[in-house]
Amino acid sequence: MGATVTTTEEKIWDGGNEPMGASYGKMMMWFFILSDALTFTGFLAAYGFSRYKFADSWPIADEVFNHFPFLHGHDLPMLYVALMTFILIFSSVTMVLAVDAGHHMKKSKVAFYMFLTVIGGLIFVGSQAWEWKNFIKGEYGAIETKGGSIIQFVDAEGKRYKVSDLAVTLPKDRVQHERKNGIWFTSEASLPDYSVAEVVEGFKANPNIYVRTQEAYFDKNDKKGVHPTLNKEKHKTILTREESLARLNDAVHVVQGASLVRNEYGSKQFANFFFFITGFHGFHVFSGVVINFIIFLNVILGTYEKRRSYEMVEKVGLYWHFVDLVWVFVFTFFYLV
């Protein structure tokens, strides 16, 4: 209730009083965070819209994000993002410790914890870059059909099969059209390593490979052309050999990795939202690191010691914790749910 009590003796408009018991800067930081939180809510809600819209055909996160540094070729879903989460939470902890040390006016301790926070932030941004690299590079490759849906390949055990292992080399290959040898000096995007024909030929030559579609498989509706033994409930549908060959007639693109146009994981929206939301969050982390570094320099220069208040550390701390807070939600909605 104390917040509503103001004394008229003080100057109200020149910073003489503090509404809601918070200084101007701190309160404005809170309301900036509120508006930024609502921006992220909008993004995540739009992402939720697309997931609900493609509820049966959305890529399964565990199959996409299953890499871990130095453990190449192992299927390790979740562990890497879990590690990233720990790194960010830990750098949040060093930030609170810096704020706490600031309250006790311990300059060197504040500087030390701010330094650790900056390092934690840099490790996180680096981890995110590595995650993006894997996502963009892709692993198995896929084929896009005329209708724009993605088909992938599995072997006789239902394990993913790489397009690069499937493709045969055909004699007449297309050359990438470059600026220098065309009229109007236009160029085209770099060609995939294999042409559609090469993949289709490879598929025909290899009888133990099946096509896996984007659609989830449900036991209750028995569909024609669905592989009798390989399918699992709520996993992507695997087709019979005949149906697979029929699907490949519609192949138009070989897709490797991900771009904003198409990706090998499935729904186009998936990569777009991944790039946009984790990218926007990564941008927040990056700007947080820059701001933290500036404050770190100020601490070392003794700016706040002279001011007899480390409140600035507290304000950037709020922003830094907010970045952590957003990650908690991104983690849940992109990797867990």
Add this chain to the structure above:
Amino acid sequence: MAHEHNLAIFRGRLKFKSNEQKIWGVLILLSIITAIEVVLGIYKPAGLMTPWITPFEGGLGATLINIILSPLVFLIPLNLIFLVLTIVKAYYITWDFMHMRDEKASLRRAVVWTFIFLALYIALIFLLEGDYVYEIYKTSFIKWNF
């Protein structure tokens, strides 16, 4: 400038001696929650993969019950657990790392309630609309998988 910290969490059941100790305590709590999420996310227990309650059929009463019990009717328990644990984590980050616990109730409400109302509203609108489009794709004469 007095910086007084409320050093108790879990509604006063767990009290810390200093602010620094509370920070480490909250870190341990957040780590445990994240570990639970990761373990559940990797193993995906079969019992948590289908909704606990099938939607009630028939009449306004059934619709109302479906709405009231919507987290149990329309979400699989695993996702419900993830959602709850995420909100618990968000609570401790905001309350203890961002010191919302020590702010005045008016500031706390101005920030937190504004967010909760608008976020719930936008999530509701978008998800209902997404589900509607999903139904259209599924039941009408639109072919996308070719």
